Amino acid sequence: MDELDLQIRNFLYRRFVETGQAPRTDDAAAEFGLPGEEAEAAFHRLHDAHALVLERDALEIRMLNPFSCVPSAWRVKAGGHKWYSNCAWDSFAVCAALHSDGRIESSCADCGEPLAVDVRDQKPVQRDYLFHVLVPARQWWDDIVFT
């Protein structure tokens, strides 16, 4: 990842946290004075570097991990705002990234019953649940949406 891509990546995260909206290639082009096609190329490079996740069928950001830029089954209240994340791990990670306490709301993957975990001082308050990862670590990025 070269210095410009790093700056673009940091801008995308900063803008997302400020606005709650996924920045578009036009936003990056305007911020850095780039032609549109160069901003688009940067989005692809950042996707390939696992610095963000693009939608499969559009040049739009789906994930700025741990945040989900689209609605998901994982909702996190943290830092005075409501966010979506991508999975159980990322839900705790939203609190970590924001350096904030928070509340995670989702459901048991088996029965669908609602579950909630509060995070206080980097620790979960409710500790009865189990966390399960189906995909081995080496394969996480083979299909990150499934993972």
Add this chain to the structure above:
Amino acid sequence: MNLFRSEEHLQRWLAGREPGATTSVETVCELAHAWYADRLDPDWRPHTLVQNQAILNNLGLTGEFWQLG
């Protein structure tokens, strides 16, 4: 990467599939903080594979399943 109400719920969800790895909520919370606390830092740099593997190792997440590369 999911949460389950209990081992019974996890086993029912697996429905005979090979399980992956299971940890406590405390462990995944600690993992999340170790892996992602710098994610919004203005001077963020990508973690190396070695750094991330060390995070897993330090939490006892070892063995073939947790090998990143």
